[in-house]
Amino acid sequence: MxxxxxxMDRDFAIGHTDPRLFGAFVEHLGRCVYGGIFExxxxxxxxxxxxxxxxxxxxxxxxxxxxxxxxxxxxGYNWEDGVGPVEQRPVRLDLAWxxxxxxxxxxxxxxDWCRAAQVEPMLAVNLGTRGGDAARNLVxxxxxxxxxYWSDLRRQHxxxxxxxIKFWCLGNEMDGPWQMEYKTATQYGLVAKEAAKMMRWIDxxxxxxxxxxxxxxxxxxxxxxxxxxxxxxxxxxxxSLHTYLNNYAQxxxxxxxxxxxxxxxxxxxxxxxxxxxxxxxxxxxxxLSFDEWNVWYRTRRNRKDRVKEGWPxxxxxxxxxxxxxxxxxxxxxxxxxxxxxxxxxxxxLAQLVNVIAPIMTETGGPAWRQTIFHPFAQMxxxxxxxxxxxxxxxxxxxxxYYDPRGAQDLYFPIPAVPYLKVAAVADEQSGGLSLFLLxxxxxxxxxxxxDARGFASLAVREAxxxxxxxxxxxxxxxxxxxxxxxxxxxxxxEGGRIRATLKPASWNVISLAP
Numbered sequence: 001m002x003x004x005x006x007x008m009d010r011d012f013a014i015g016h017t018d019p020r021l022f023g024a025f026v027e028h029l030g031r032c033v034y035g036g037i038f039e040x041x042x043x044x045x046x047x048x049x050x051x052x053x054x055x056x057x058x059x060x061x062x063x064x065x066x067x068x069x070x071x072x073x074x075x076g077y078n079w080e081d082g083v084g085p086v087e088q089r090p091v092r093l094d095l096a097w098x099x100x101x102x103x104x105x106x107x108x109x110x111x112d113w114c115r116a117a118q119v120e121p122m123l124a125v126n127l128g129t130r131g132g133d134a135a136r137n138l139v140x141x142x143x144x145x146x147x148x149y150w151s152d153l154r155r156q157h158x159x160x161x162x163x164x165i166k167f168w169c170l171g172n173e174m175d176g177p178w179q180m181e182y183k184t185a186t187q188y189g190l191v192a193k194e195a196a197k198m199m200r201w202i203d204x205x206x207x208x209x210x211x212x213x214x215x216x217x218x219x220x221x222x223x224x225x226x227x228x229x230x231x232x233x234x235x236x237x238x239x240s241l242h243t244y245l246n247n248y249a250q251x252x253x254x255x256x257x258x259x260x261x262x263x264x265x266x267x268x269x270x271x272x273x274x275x276x277x278x279x280x281x282x283x284x285x286x287x288l289s290f291d292e293w294n295v296w297y298r299t300r301r302n303r304k305d306r307v308k309e310g311w312p313x314x315x316x317x318x319x320x321x322x323x324x325x326x327x328x329x330x331x332x333x334x335x336x337x338x339x340x341x342x343x344x345x346x347x348x349l350a351q352l353v354n355v356i357a358p359i360m361t362e363t364g365g366p367a368w369r370q371t372i373f374h375p376f377a378q379m380x381x382x383x384x385x386x387x388x389x390x391x392x393x394x395x396x397x398x399x400x401y402y403d404p405r406g407a408q409d410l411y412f413p414i415p416a417v418p419y420l421k422v423a424a425v426a427d428e429q430s431g432g433l434s435l436f437l438l439x440x441x442x443x444x445x446x447x448x449x450x451d452a453r454g455f456a457s458l459a460v461r462e463a464x465x466x467x468x469x470x471x472x473x474x475x476x477x478x479x480x481x482x483x484x485x486x487x488x489x490x491x492x493x494e495g496g497r498i499r500a501t502l503k504p505a506s507w508n509v510i511s512l513a514p
Contacts, residue, residue, distance in 0.1 A: 007451050015343075024119075025071070026353075030355045036051075046116075054359060067124065074125070074171070089106070100312065111165075132197075139203055168199060170192040192228065212242075256505075258414075266290070285343075287344070291346065295330050299317070299318045322475075323474045359373065396418050417440065424452075443504050451496065455495075456495060463489075464487065
């Protein structure tokens, strides 16, 4: 059995988790909206067409903020198409996913759904085929109380009170050639600055996120952030970053190591942002919005998995089926987000339903939890509070992560991967402590000794493990709980000292009460 030790102190903190760290993402893509959150006629649907079974699972999952309407979709979206009488809304071809968009569901329906789901909305504006004028009109439509053309149009459409949307994304992945009217960093920076300026003139209380790199493997990474922030530093509170973890190489050890590259990505973006601040002699700090992250690779590279020919409405695309192995890598990403709570203040799991999602549905049928549902739900429920610095002593291994970029293959060496990856979150109100522990050893149990200094007396409130003998095991409508949390036995506590034995290839959560 391997040994690992963790040292922490309740007074030595990384930072506090922002409620927005536990967000998710709804895009007009595949069956995420139509047949996902919105399915009039479904046995559980309410009068607005919102699936009640999905809403119940969303509340259990616990997202706090929801990004909408894209994603790639937003770069060709005319927001005016999705408001007003449904029967008068135009049907459009969506060039992002080569689908037909009926516009039955739009901004106001999304706001009603957010209220039903009890989540904060995050809206993205189209800075691809459109610009600052359409963006400021959307802010006026959503947030201005009345007495102007756009705000009175909202009231005429049946939403008397302003929506009061606070968080806005200035476009999506504008560094990507796959994006409609993608731009150089200078072109995007200029557009984003002018859009931000006008949007904030309409509503000075909003917060704005500028587009960072759509991946650490982008050839412009680093230079892009530097140039974009040269233009938007005084206008945006956040810079975005996106990551999708993969196992193209079918190398489980490297796959479970790749969240450590996510740590590095975050720290590199922070360094670039602070470099821009240093050139200005500014104390202002740009925060990070990790507004797309997940495991995604099986349905990513082949066109038949991304596009259904004939321009269908809501085709079944990007419906990644997640395994136990995926849940382990996903849990590592959760730990990475928690351990950067000082600068990552917003994050969105991409996406929510059916499309690379923790929740799956059958049209007219049931909804169920995918394997990745469980680490996210536990992080959202138990990860609120002060993230503590941890000193981990653990055996390590070496890995090489494969991350393709078009025709160029990229290999990232990871020289010293600790078998134990951990995050610790203190609840300052209750005096409790939550531990998130990933054992990346595929063969051996891991005996973990934790010295939680400053916690005089703790008792186990809850201890759970997520594991399966078959790393390819997945959930389905027929077997919705095939992979599910089970009690973690044998956790011992004496004062502030905790001992636990973690099974090979396992995700573990321990909640301790004073």
